[in-house]
Amino acid sequence: MKPELIMKSFHATGVWPMDADAVLKRFNNHPQQQDEDSEVGEHGDGDTWIQLRKVFDAAVNNELLHAQNEELRREINPARTRSSQRTTLVTRDGDDWHGGAVFMSPRKLRTLRARKAVEQDEAEQSRLQKTHDRELKAAATAYKKQQAEEAKVARQLAKEERDRERKARAAELAAQRALKKQQRDAATAQKSHDTPIGSKRKASHKAARIPAKRRRVVAAASRDNAGPPAASPPPKRSLRGRNIKTPARYK
Incomplete structure (x- = not known):
């Protein structure tokens, strides 16, 4: 079939x-x-099918709206969807051979509870230590930032102080130069005031005078009785004191 x-x-x-x-x-x-x-x-009939279709569409829309509302509720209240944390005591040995049921004596139960308490204390101490380390790191970062800001401010103040000193030194040098210039101008004015107007600068040396030529007329008769020859005239000198060599034809 x-x-x-x-x-x-x-x-x-x-x-x-x-x-x-x-x-x-x-x-x-x-x-x-x-x-x-x-x-x-x-x-x-026609009305029945139209009504059935309307009912079906309404049911589908209703289901969709319910699903959307449920998703929105989960997003708004995420705490409701969180699974509750459970604490399960397990033994360290012999837990892989049975199906899950554990029968423990009171002593074993106390031991497991004590170990669980120690583990929880260690976890809490680890959490506190991590929190303390984060706080120390944040404090160290803030201290370094503060030191950097203070060093920056100190450098800025030192720079401003150097600028002020440089400007003051420049102003002092300018004042000294102005004072020296004023003193030189005053000395020059005093010197020009003390010097007479009509005075002229004298020559450093006098020009050498050219000796005039003297002609001697000697009689022919007296040449025989002439004494020793006369000394030669002094050499001629120029205005600057140099000897002038007279050509032989002019002697």
């Missing part, structure tokens, strides 16, 4: 989906009413 025939037989007998009226209708001899019901069930 085909699966379609099996499903039709289930539907006809009311086995699936469960329907007791499918069997009871066979005992009611109302063929006309049965035909009308079958026609309406198979075909139906």
Whole structure:
């Protein structure tokens, strides 16, 4: 038999989906009413299909809205979806051979509880130590930042002080130069005031005078009785004191 025939037989007998009226209708001899019901069930009128479609659309929209509202509630209240933290005491040895049930003596239970308490204390100490380390690191960072700011301010103040000293030194040098210039101008003015107007600068040396030539007329008769020859005249000198050599033809 085909699966379609099996499903039709289930539907006809009311086995699936469960329907007791499918069997009871066979005992009611109302063929006309049965035909009308079958026609309406198979075909139906136009209003029935429109209403069914509206109901189906409304049901689908309702389900979608419910799903969206549920998601929004989960996002708004995430604490409700968190799983509660549970503490389970387990033994260190012999826990992998049984199915999960553990039978412990009071002594074993006290030991496990003590170990669990120690582990919790260690975890708390570790958390506190990490918090303390973070605080120390933040304090060290803040201290370094403060030191850097103070060093920056000190450098700025030192720079301003050097600028002031440089400006003061420049002003002092300018004042000294102005005073020296004023003194030189005053000395020059005093010197020009003391010097007479008509005075002239004397020559550093006098120009050498050119000796005039002297001609001696000696009589021919007295040449025999002449004494020793006369000394040669002094050499001629120029205005600058240099000797002038006279050509032989002019001697």
